[in-house]
Amino acid sequence: MKFRIEKDSLGEVKVPAEAYFGAQTQRAIDNFKISGQKTAIELIRAYAIIKKSAAIANAPDKRLDAKFSNAIVKAADEVLKGNFDGEFILDIYQAEAGTSTNMNLNEVIANRANEILGEKLGSYKQINPNDHVNLSQSTNDTYPTAMYICTYLLIRDELIPALTHLQKSLEKKADEFKNIVKSGRTHLMDAVPITLGQEFSGYSTTIEKHISFIKQTSENLLEIPIGGTAVGTGLNATQNYISLVVKEISKETKAQFRSPKNFFSAMQNCGAAVQVSSSLKGLAIDLIKIANDIRLMNSGPVSGFSEITIPALQPGSSIMPGKINPVIPGVVNMVCFDVIGKDTAITLAAQAAQFELNVMMPSIAANLISSIKTLSAACISFAEKCVKGIKANEKKCLENLEHNPIIVTALTPHIGYAKAAEVAKKSYSTGKSIKEIALEMKLLDKKSLEKILDYKKLTQLG
Numbered sequence: 001m002k003f004r005i006e007k008d009s010l011g012e013v014k015v016p017a018e019a020y021f022g023a024q025t026q027r028a029i030d031n032f033k034i035s036g037q038k039t040a041i042e043l044i045r046a047y048a049i050i051k052k053s054a055a056i057a058n059a060p061d062k063r064l065d066a067k068f069s070n071a072i073v074k075a076a077d078e079v080l081k082g083n084f085d086g087e088f089i090l091d092i093y094q095a096e097a098g099t100s101t102n103m104n105l106n107e108v109i110a111n112r113a114n115e116i117l118g119e120k121l122g123s124y125k126q127i128n129p130n131d132h133v134n135l136s137q138s139t140n141d142t143y144p145t146a147m148y149i150c151t152y153l154l155i156r157d158e159l160i161p162a163l164t165h166l167q168k169s170l171e172k173k174a175d176e177f178k179n180i181v182k183s184g185r186t187h188l189m190d191a192v193p194i195t196l197g198q199e200f201s202g203y204s205t206t207i208e209k210h211i212s213f214i215k216q217t218s219e220n221l222l223e224i225p226i227g228g229t230a231v232g233t234g235l236n237a238t239q240n241y242i243s244l245v246v247k248e249i250s251k252e253t254k255a256q257f258r259s260p261k262n263f264f265s266a267m268q269n270c271g272a273a274v275q276v277s278s279s280l281k282g283l284a285i286d287l288i289k290i291a292n293d294i295r296l297m298n299s300g301p302v303s304g305f306s307e308i309t310i311p312a313l314q315p316g317s318s319i320m321p322g323k324i325n326p327v328i329p330g331v332v333n334m335v336c337f338d339v340i341g342k343d344t345a346i347t348l349a350a351q352a353a354q355f356e357l358n359v360m361m362p363s364i365a366a367n368l369i370s371s372i373k374t375l376s377a378a379c380i381s382f383a384e385k386c387v388k389g390i391k392a393n394e395k396k397c398l399e400n401l402e403h404n405p406i407i408v409t410a411l412t413p414h415i416g417y418a419k420a421a422e423v424a425k426k427s428y429s430t431g432k433s434i435k436e437i438a439l440e441m442k443l444l445d446k447k448s449l450e451k452i453l454d455y456k457k458l459t460q461l462g
Contacts, residue, residue: 004122020087020121022107022129028100034093039101039362040369044088045080046150047105050142050226051133052076053248057241058135068113068127075112084108092366096359098143106133136237136245138229140267140357145226145249147365148272152221153253154372155214155276162379163211163283169383170204170290173197173390181455182307182397183404190404193458196307196392203290210283217279220272222256224249228263231356270350270358273368280371281343284336287378291329291336294386298326307397311389328386335378342367401455408434410452415443 002017006026013023055072058064064072078084087108094100106129113127114120127133178197183190226249227242229235234242242259250257260266300306316325345367349360358364401407405427411434412420419441426437435449444452 006122015122018121020084020108020111021104022111022122024100024103024129025090025107028090028094028104032091032094032100034091037092037366039088039090039092039094039104040150040366040373041082041085041088042154042369042373043101043146043150043365044085044105046146046153047101047142048076048079048109049149049249049252050137050146050245051105051109052080053245053252054135054137054226054241055133056248057244060244061238061240063238063241064132064135067117068132071113071116071127072109072133074116075109078112079105079109084112092362094362096362097139097357098362098365099139101362102134102137102139102142103129106130109133136227136229136241140230141225141228141263143361143365144267144270144358145224147270147361147368148221148224149249149253149257150365151273151276151368151372152218152255154369154376155218155221156255158376159372159379160211160215162376162383163207163214166379166383166387167204167207167211169387170200170207173387174200174204177392179456180392180394180397181401181459183401183406190406192406192409193401193404193455195456195459196397198459199293203293206286206290210279210286214276214279214283217272217275220275222258223260223266223272224257225260225263225266227259228267232263232267234263264356268353268356268358270353270361270364273364274346274350277343277346277368277371280368280375281340283375284339287375287382288333288336291332291382294390295326295329305396305400307393307400309391309393310386313385326386328381332378332382335374339371339375342371402433403431405434407453407455407458408438410458411438411444411449414448414452419443 003014004017006013006015006023008023008027010027013026015022015026052073055064055069055076059066059069088104090100090104110124110127110129110133111121113133114123114125117126119125174197176197177200178195180196181193182196184194185191224246225232226245227234227237229237246257246259294308294310297305297307298310310326310328312324313327315323316327317323346364349363350358352358352360405424408420408424408427411423423434423437423441423443426432427434430437435453438444438449439446
């Protein structure tokens with residue numbers, strides 16, 4: 001490999017000759033060989049939006065020559081198109097506050113902009129990474145801004161559509177199963193009747209509520225501290241720049257980003273990220289419950305509940321021929337466990353803020369982005385490869401219900417709690433149905449029993 005020599009404030013650095021990144025990125029590559037996980041490309045795209053918007057916003061004040069501004073904008077657009085994805089290879093664990101990622105963008109865009117102007121890579125004769133691409137900026141205001149832009153767009157464009165698709169899939173099953181009556185269960189024990197459709201309507205409404213709450217919390221991400229520069233005072237940035245850069249970011253993203261009322265608060269804390277992460281954790285908790293209910297109802301097919309059948313996707317065992325496992329609900333569980341763990345990491349990183357800055361933002365960003373992406377993918381898989389193909393085993397549901405002594409609850413207003421308990425006890429011990437026992441004990445006549453124990457009516461309100 002051929003190299004070129006670049007210099008930064010610490011001295012000379014060997015950089016691959018054809019690389020668009022520069023000295024500071026190379027130092028980070030050498031110093032932070034930690035996880036092998038690269039910084040999310042979605043965060044890089046968000047950062048490119050900032051660099052493009054800053055170049056446009058710096059031009060009216062004549063702080064950035066129009067020629068330089070145009071070259072930076074063109075280079076940033078190429079980054080947004082994915083032309084330089086291979087130049088962004090930094091580990092998610094890197095220099096505190098994300099300085100390495102900021103400089104990675106500055107160097108790549110500066111080198112490409114200089115190339116557009118006819119210069120060689122690494123020359124920086126016209127456009128400098130710090131003086132021009134990073135003009136009016138600091139890592140301290142750009143990194144949280146990039147994190148919020150990125151997560152907001154991922155929620156808007158990926159997670160909400162995925163959740164909506166899952167919610168609609170569950171809603172469709174609720175309608176499909178509305179007339180299938182089965183045993184309800186509380187404490188994992190038999191309870192009074194419910195329809196399979198009612199159970200699925202609960203799942204659908206639960207997801208609907210999470211959509212609303214996640215949308216609500218994500219609105220806090222629209223407040224971005226760009227323009228606060230190093231500590232919130234806006235040093236080296238003009239008021240005109242601050243208003244223009246936010247306007248350009250909003251235009252580029254088609255979202256209504258805004259400056260905070262107080263830059264110091266916005267830069268000291270990562271509260272919006274914590275709130276969003278918490279809403280994702282809440283979603284994960286309920287998704288686990290839904291996935292596990294479906295796994296239990298599908299269990300068997302001989303010795304389990306076997307009230308529903310989910311699609312068979314692949315062989316389930318290397319030793320037991322013909323075994324089929326509920327793989328998608330299992331995957332949903334694993335994703336959700338991971339999201340809950342990441343929420344803890346985000347919480348700890350957020351509380352580590354000191355004075356004017358939280359320097360743990362790379363960890364917050366990496367975990368938050370990962371949670372949003374994996375939840376989005378899991379919800380699509382859950383809807384398409386599981387929920388969509390669920391079939392009800394109506395005969396099994398009815399069999400379980402007919403042998404459920406707890407339906408004696410419906411007789412309580414007519415024969416009293418004590419007699420009802422006696423009927424249930426005899427049903428348990430003999431295996432006979434509630435109707436049979438009640439007739440044997442001559443508690444009610446057959447016509448009255450059939451009317452009272454109409455399973456479908458027992459599932460209706462009022």
